[in-house]
Amino acid sequence: MRHFNKGPVTAFVLAAAALLTQAISAQAPAKTGARTITFARDVAPIVQRSCQNCHRPDSMAPMSFLTYEDVRPWARAIKQKVMAREMPPWYIDRTVGISKFKEDPSLSDQEIETIAAWADGGAVRGNPADMPPPRQFENTDIWHIGKPDLVIKSATHTVPATGSDWWGDYVVNTGLAEDRYLKAVETKPAPGAKKVVHHAVTFLLQDEGESDLIGRGPTQNPAGGDAGGFLNEYAVGKNGDIFPEGTGRLVKAGAKIRFNMHYHPVGEETADQTEVALVFYPKGYKPTYYIQASHTGDFDDLDLPPGVDNIRSDGYTRLARNARITSFQPHMHNRGKAQCMEAIYPDGKIEQLNCVNNYKFGWHIVYNYADDVQPLLPAGTMLHVISWHNNTASNRYNPDPRNWVGFGQRSIDDMSFAWVNYIWLTDEDFKAQVDARKGKDSRPTTQQQR
Ligand code: HEC
Incomplete structure (x- = not known):
């Protein structure tokens, strides 16, 4: 737990969040069944934040979730997809490693419970006056990065x-x-x-x-x-x-x-x-500074025998320079199942950075770290990428579980590495950034509340 923020600040924030959660559940005893969970009051805000980006006309999902009428027929399927954490597409294991990302649409356990209770309770509309105002979407047909050259x-x-x-x-x-x-x-x-x-x-x-x-x-x-x-x-x-x-x-x-x-x-x-x-x-x-996504932790001697699940492979990339890591994106193909990345510091300490525990080849998701938790890793750190593949029929993306599979470029071959975005830092800048983090850690009460 060195070099990035997991210290007292996090503990402080967690404690505050726990108090807040208690306060909320004291006001709204959703779990006790004391009041009905409704679409208008409880579910619509979640759907707006985490689903509508894709589930609206002219976006990518096949069905729209803008109104109660849109959502109601899908209540069962929605419950099932959110409980399996298949929707929204975001496959980070929430129980390990870094937990602050940019543009994270994933649902808290409590939000999932709310949706499930709503579906089980008859998926009622509730009072239309409770509906949040419709979400405004940016025009996706314009460029957001300024005028392109x-x-x-x-x-x-x-x-x-x-x-x-x-x-x-x-x-x-x-x-x-x-x-x-x-x-x-x-x-x-x-x-x-x-x-x-x-x-x-x-x-x-x-x-x-x-x-x-x-x-x-x-x-x-x-x-x-x-x-x-x-x-x-x-x-x-x-x-x-x-x-x-x-x-x-x-x-x-x-x-x-x-x-x-x-x-x-x-x-x-x-x-x-x-x-x-x-x-x-x-x-x-x-x-x-260059910023560049690089292959990390490649293991090209993949050996995925037919009919075998949980096949583990390990790849290592040594950082020749101090680095700030801004993102993690596992890359495997159809047999990919899970991937973790950890940092082995030059002094031997090991730190779990992140895992994706429900990998889906159909979704290429870049997990972008929030600025204040981007790992700062000294030169000599070894990034260790651990991948698991499932070459059995229980993997529904498996085109043919009777085949041996190895490394290759085709979708039917497989791979195991992570795309990682690096900014390389001089010793001086690295030290300054590490110190700045430490400074923050020691003054938790001056942190912005979240
Ligand atoms: C990044 C885009 C995206 C987001 C965000 C998203 N979905 Fe989806 N969803 C899709 C796409 C695309 C499909 C079509 C199936 C596929 O390609 O996986 C889909 C399919 C579904 C299905 C249908 C599955 C079936 O049985 O056919 C349900 C239910 C669903 N989404 C629920 C949700 C809910 C609930 C949320 C928010 C909590 C959500 N989705 C967020 C893109 C998204």
């Missing part, structure tokens, strides 16, 4: 009305004539095509001879020199990445963009042309 369009892809999902890549030239430093990036499907785009992940292809897996780990590339690799991901509700001031990526002249797409038919033929927008730093300005 360059917009690159993927190839047009027509998704048929029915059929199976499609995974594949399009590679497009940026046409960039000179090297530029990237300040912000955003990816979005064509207007009207959001329903069919399950995910869009973009990669920067530069440096001749690099394969499409060129996000070299920090060991190979300790200076953060930019060999390309993972660029950006589109997920519903994501507004794009604006890098912290002084932090950026190099986009080289002649770079290409690889669009990795997952399309999903929705009953009507739909054409998409996903776009990625880039905002550059002014010409001649060079940011101090």
